[in-house]
Amino acid sequence: MFLLLWLTCFVVLPAQLATDPDIFAPKQPDAFMRLERVNTLVETGNWYDGHIARAAGAEGADIHWTRPMDLLILGVAAPLVPFMQTRQAIEIAGVALPALMSLILVFVCIWAVMPLMQPGNLFSIVILLAVQPIIQNYFGIGRVDHHMVLAVLTAAVLGYLIRLDKSGSNSRPALLAGILTGLGIWISLEFLVVYVPVTLGLGVCWLLWGTSWRRINRDFALGVGLACLAAVLVDVSPDNWLTARYDRISIAQLFLVSCPAVFWILVAKTSECGGTITARMVGAGLFAIVCLALIKFWYPGLFIGPEAEADPRIAAIWYDNVSEMLPLFTSIRKMILFCLLPFCGIVYGLFVLSGKRHQEQRHTWVLLSLVLVCTGALALAHMRTALYLSVAGVIAAGPLMEDVLNAVSARFSGWRKGATGLLVRAVIILGPFSLAVLVGAFANGLKPAAATTVTQAAETECTVRDIAGFLADDKFIQGRGVLRFANNLDYGPELIYRTRHHFLAVPYHRNGETILDTYDLMTAVEFSRSRDLLGKYGIDYILICPNASDETYFRKSAEASVLYNRLVNGDLPEELVPVEAAPKPWMLFEYRGNAM
Known part of the structure; x- marks a missing residue:
C-alpha cells in the first residue's frame, strides 16, 4: 500500500498536473549546473576542482558544492552506462533521482515514527508528506538538487533520536544520528539548521536528566565530528586542509563541531560533580563562552554563514x-x-x-x-x-x-x-x-468585473532547447569554436549544459564579480561602460530572453537609455547587430567591437 500511495502522490499526480510538456527533463538552473559538474568530473577526473570552465570569467565559475551528491548521481547512472553514452546516463539518473529519493523519504519517515504510532495509521504519513508543497517542489521529477538528500537525512536523524536509549547503555542510535548529521553538513552547511537544535536539545536533556545523557551526547558529537573529519580529508585538497571556507565543509566547520565533542569527553563529567542542574548549566555556559570567543578570533565568518564568501553588493x-x-x-x-x-x-x-x-x-x-x-x-x-x-x-x-x-x-x-x-x-x-x-x-478579494474582461495574450516562453540547437549549428558557429555570450542570469547553467559555448552570468555567489559586471553591462546608460565590459570578457554575443523571470535583475529602470531597454526596443548601438535568424522570443545580438 505504501508503494502505491507513493507512486500516486509523488509520480503519477505530479506528472498529470505538470504544466511543462517536457516533464522528464532536468528542471531549475541548479539541476543543469549539477549535471554539468558531474560530467566535468567524469571527463577530467579532477576531484578537487569545482570550477565550471565555460562559465563566468576566464578562470571559470567557482561552485561551492561538495562531492557526495555527485557520487550519488554517478551511482544511479552506473547501471545505465553500458547501454548508452555516459552523458545521457548521467542525465537520466539525475532526472529519476528525485523520484527515488521521494520513495526513500516516505519509508524513512514511516520508519522514524514507528515507535510513536500504530501500524494501521502509518499510511497517513505518506499523504502528509505528499501535501507539503515545499516537499513536492524539491522532490519534483527532474529537479537534481542536494536539498532532497538533506530532507531524507533530516528524517533519518530524527528517527534515530526518537530511538535513543535514555539509560545511555546503547550508543548506536546516537552515534548513527551523529554520523548522518555530519554527512548532511558535508553535503551542505545548510544542514547546520538541523545540527544546532539537535545539539541544543541533547544538551537540554543532559541538564534535565543528568549523567545518562552524557554518553548519548558524547556519541552523537563523536559521530558528527568523525563524519566532518572524513569530509575534510576526502573532499578538500590537502593543501587547503587548514583553509577556512564558510560555504562548504572546511577546517572552520570541523572546529565548530569539535567543540561539543571536547565538552562531552573532557568537561561534562566535571560539571556533574555538583549533582544539580545549576552546576551543569554553569559548566556548559562557561565552556560555550570559551568556544564562542575562539570562533570569533579564529573563524569569525561562522557567525555570518555562506554569505561570508559572497560579495555583499x-x-x-x-x-x-x-x-x-x-x-x-x-x-x-x-x-x-x-x-x-x-x-x-x-x-x-x-x-x-x-x-x-x-x-x-x-x-x-x-x-x-x-x-x-x-x-x-x-x-x-x-x-x-x-x-x-x-x-x-x-x-x-x-x-x-x-x-x-x-x-x-x-x-x-x-x-x-x-x-x-x-x-x-x-x-x-x-x-x-x-x-x-x-x-x-x-x-x-474579488477582482473587479472590469478586470475580468481584460485578457492579455500569454507571452511565448523562451525555450533553451530551441536557442541551444541554433547556437550549436555549424551554420552559426562557422568554425569559430567556443563563443562567449553575455546572458540572462538564470539561463546560464542550462545554456552551458546544452551547448559548448561560454556564458558569462551564472547564479552562484562566489562569482560576484561576473554577476556585478553583467548587471553593470545590461543597466549601463552610457554604452562606453558596456563596451569596456564586453571587451574585458571578450564577449562575442549578447543573448537575452525579454520575458525571463530574472529580467528584473537588469531592468531596474524604465529609462530608454538603459542598454537592456535599448536591446528590447531595438535602439541598438552601432557595434551591436541583431541576429534575425535566432528563434523567438530570444533576442541575439552580435558584438562587433572586438573586431574594430
Whole structure:
C-alpha cells in the first residue's frame, strides 16, 4: 500500500498536473549546473576542482558544492552506462533521482515514527508528506538538487533520536544520528539548521536528566565530528586542509563541531560533580563562552554563514530577487501553508512535556520541539529552511494524529468512530492547505468585473532547447569554436549544459564579480561602460530572453537609455547587430567591437 500511495502522490499526480510538456527533463538552473559538474568530473577526473570552465570569467565559475551528491548521481547512472553514452546516463539518473529519493523519504519517515504510532495509521504519513508543497517542489521529477538528500537525512536523524536509549547503555542510535548529521553538513552547511537544535536539545536533556545523557551526547558529537573529519580529508585538497571556507565543509566547520565533542569527553563529567542542574548549566555556559570567543578570533565568518564568501553588493541585485531567499512572514497564506502543521506539533510537544501522559517520550519531544522551533524561526526569515520544518512537522504530526484517533476510538463506536476518524485525518492532512487557500482568497478579494474582461495574450516562453540547437549549428558557429555570450542570469547553467559555448552570468555567489559586471553591462546608460565590459570578457554575443523571470535583475529602470531597454526596443548601438535568424522570443545580438 505504501508503494502505491507513493507512486500516486509523488509520480503519477505530479506528472498529470505538470504544466511543462517536457516533464522528464532536468528542471531549475541548479539541476543543469549539477549535471554539468558531474560530467566535468567524469571527463577530467579532477576531484578537487569545482570550477565550471565555460562559465563566468576566464578562470571559470567557482561552485561551492561538495562531492557526495555527485557520487550519488554517478551511482544511479552506473547501471545505465553500458547501454548508452555516459552523458545521457548521467542525465537520466539525475532526472529519476528525485523520484527515488521521494520513495526513500516516505519509508524513512514511516520508519522514524514507528515507535510513536500504530501500524494501521502509518499510511497517513505518506499523504502528509505528499501535501507539503515545499516537499513536492524539491522532490519534483527532474529537479537534481542536494536539498532532497538533506530532507531524507533530516528524517533519518530524527528517527534515530526518537530511538535513543535514555539509560545511555546503547550508543548506536546516537552515534548513527551523529554520523548522518555530519554527512548532511558535508553535503551542505545548510544542514547546520538541523545540527544546532539537535545539539541544543541533547544538551537540554543532559541538564534535565543528568549523567545518562552524557554518553548519548558524547556519541552523537563523536559521530558528527568523525563524519566532518572524513569530509575534510576526502573532499578538500590537502593543501587547503587548514583553509577556512564558510560555504562548504572546511577546517572552520570541523572546529565548530569539535567543540561539543571536547565538552562531552573532557568537561561534562566535571560539571556533574555538583549533582544539580545549576552546576551543569554553569559548566556548559562557561565552556560555550570559551568556544564562542575562539570562533570569533579564529573563524569569525561562522557567525555570518555562506554569505561570508559572497560579495555583499550582489545581495541587492540578486539575493533579494530569489524566491527561496525571501522570508515567509511577508505572506500570511504561506505562513499557514508551511508553518501551521509544525506549530500544531510544537503545541502537542508542550502538552506531552507538561502533562503526565507519554512520559517515556519526553526526551523525544524536547528534541522535536527544539527542531521545530528553530527551523520554524529560520523559515520565517528564509523560505528554503521550510523544507526541514516540513519534514520535522510531518514526523511530529504523526503521534498527534495517533493521540486524537485514540481519543476518538475511546469516545465513539460503530460508524461514528469511522466517520470521526476520517474527519480527524482530513483536518490534520488537508486543514493547513484548505485554510491557506481561504485566507489567500480573502486577502486578494474579488477582482473587479472590469478586470475580468481584460485578457492579455500569454507571452511565448523562451525555450533553451530551441536557442541551444541554433547556437550549436555549424551554420552559426562557422568554425569559430567556443563563443562567449553575455546572458540572462538564470539561463546560464542550462545554456552551458546544452551547448559548448561560454556564458558569462551564472547564479552562484562566489562569482560576484561576473554577476556585478553583467548587471553593470545590461543597466549601463552610457554604452562606453558596456563596451569596456564586453571587451574585458571578450564577449562575442549578447543573448537575452525579454520575458525571463530574472529580467528584473537588469531592468531596474524604465529609462530608454538603459542598454537592456535599448536591446528590447531595438535602439541598438552601432557595434551591436541583431541576429534575425535566432528563434523567438530570444533576442541575439552580435558584438562587433572586438573586431574594430
